[in-house]
Amino acid sequence: MKSQRTGAELKERSVNGQLLEDRTGVRAPLTSRRTFIREAATTGVASIFSPGLVPISDQGSATQAAQFVLPSATKDVTPFKVHVPQAVLDDLKNRLAGARWPNKEPVTDWSQGVPLAKAQTLVEYWRTRYDWRRVESSLNGLPQFRTQIDGLGIYFIHVRSKHQNALPIILTHGWPGSIIEFLQVIGPLTDPTAHGGTADEAFHIVIPSLPGFGFSDKPTEVGWGLPRIANAWADLMARLGYSHYVAQGGDWGAGVTSWMAKQHESGLAAIHLNLPILFPPPPPPAGGYTAVEQPALAQLVKYGSDGAAYGLIQGTRPQTLGYGLADSPVGQAIWIYEKFQAWSDNKGDPAETISVDHMLDDISLYWLTETAASSARLYFESWGKDFGRMDIDLPVAVSIFKGDFFTPPKVWGDQTYSKLFYWNDVPKGGHFAALEQPELFVAELRKSFAGMR
């Protein structure tokens, strides 16, 4: 295992004056991990074991779909590597090859969802040209871990900067995003001097997967809404030894981040949001909304009437929807692709702003980890409940990427965040800010948190 440890990880020992092993859990002798793996294999708990050194062949039952099983997490911070069994990738390609398609939509645009021709093009690329091993290598080039928080195994990427004064930050993705959204910003944020910045712009970076997403566990009980996730993130930062940190997010990530601020999580100094949950503050002003507020109101109306169905079905019947998406990679891909098109900054084709490979990295992560239903359940937990406007009295920074589907005006921020210390309207980029405009995203975080170290 030691060979897999990166320089950044090893630095942790000196920086925090604490034994690395205490936090990473790698102090356990290799043999004991092997023993665990062997036991798991014997008991059939982990028929396919992703991070282990010992490859275990997959369950070859003809009537059983190939499965990807996570090792159970402990309270230790345990290094984790991604290795999707080949059988799972083969199964994906088989399913794509045998896809049965609906007939062509009777419209000439995206108004009924992803047009058939677009869907078929994406799926054909996925089947014949896309390479999951490429992104797997990228992930495995980063220090990844799992640790159990509040009973649930949470996966995260954790890259420490070489700069002593770096500011720890926890970046939280949303739906249908994932940790994939942040891969391009990790280098610039942790190593600014190699990416056009200065040493005092450095961050230590923590990027967890939400419960039910990616390589985090899927909750087996209700209750994993935003407030609980926010608490878990604070526990994670504490477990990593960070007593002064900031948090960032958009989409559900903005929900988690806002709740961290609202709950005054210990050590949290400030937050940055690229999709602030700034629904119009009640009550409506006596003279009606101003011109600067009208566009955002119109966006909300349009979203409610023509853009929120995915949210309502995920919020009310995630399990029903989950059957189709768990069983059909085409269904899963199209369910997500629609949102890349609708929410990114493009003139019709999402590939203008997010490469097809990046979209499929994200889609593949959902498919391979079988997280359609479990990710949808976050809507059941929190959509229309915890995901709403909330007054925040911690320092808040906001970057509005103008291609997002909701771009609230600063006046709503002023009315909601008592310490709104940064607001910028970024002319390019949309809902998937870090994925679409990594350089601008990095610049926003550097500017926002310049005075926080």
Place this chain on the structure above:
Amino acid sequence: MTPENDLENRTEAIAPFGSRRQFIRAAAITLGTGLLPAGPVPINAQESGEKAPLLDVPAATADVTPFTVHVPQAALDDLKNRLAHARWPNKEPVTDWSQGVPLAKMRALADYWARDYDWRRAESALNSLPQFRTSLDGLGIYFIHLRSKHERALPIVLTHGWPGSVFEFLEVIRPLTDPTAYGGTENDAFHVVVPALPGFGFSDKPADKGWNVMRIANAWASLMKRLGYERWVAQGGDWGAGVTTALGHLQPPGLAGIHLNWPLVFPEKIPTEGLTHDEQRAVDAEVIFRTQGAGYFLEQATRPQTIGAALADSPIGQAAWIYEKFNAWTDHDGDVDSALTKDQMLDDISLYWLTNSAASSARIYWENSPSSYAGGKIDLPVGVSVFPKEIYRAPRSWAEKDYSKLIYWNELTKGGHFAAFEQPTAFVRELRACFALLRA
């Protein structure tokens, strides 16, 4: 085409076998590579390694052409293969249906579908009835058409909804056409027409937009005319109520009255006070439906193609999407199987799957995008039967405001949204009682 000619076509189900063979042969030649579900000439399924077996139906013409269902064995084998290789989500973190179909329930249904269910039985049931296709307004429409032996029978067009189908009406067709064999008198007889909505079942899938309920109503009026009916009635629930309500507005020549088991009688603007008990109950039920039960509705109304991609490719996805509604909208004791048998539910589900009509059926929501349940005022005679487990129970007070000739009203004690499917005997009784008032 004259009514006389239509009559000839109409009776073609009992026409000499030779003429049917001729049609089928002609269709097979025209279709070339297609699969022909009808007829005695078996045609092999398209078995490209990369193509799922397709079920094609012969092109419809302005003639009323007999139709027989025969799903290629390859399509059934493909279904079983997909069921055997289903990949399942993890178990829901709740102990009820609040997140949708529970995993154990869904697995049990899929197991039954894969092992015990027999599509050929359903197919035989359909093929025991005279079925046809004809082109209406450019679209091939499938329908069952069973004439009563009683001369004075009243023609009726029964329209299903979503996620229902012609299967909803299978058990009421013979009692309606042959009342003397089913506890009625010959004065209760109907000639029964049961079409599949555009994009549903063995009707064509529209390639162009515009097939809203009014256009469908127009097509139904043309169909009844083509069948030679000069005086007829119409019935429906769910989208069938939408189409039947549209017929009420359209008032096509010959339409004598309608019956609804889900009357769309909400006021345009719902009063916030002064509601009666029944009105308040309907308002409350609608709020629950809109906030908790309308996810499928909004998705189908706004992104039918997206949800269609998953449901076209995954039989368990298609099954769950429908099974949820059978559970939610039928009158059962906690177990949906007590309202409908697994075979009944799977007949309907299989029809959606085998005809690959998840997306095309969902598009009826996109076409209509109703923002309310205000069906508007109707001046033709209207009859209503309210079944207790309906999504909302229509208040009589609202019906009286909308329907100037509310000739029949009854509130039943058993049954839900799928009235004919769940309570065929009561449903037949309702139609007999209602339309006794309109017989000439």
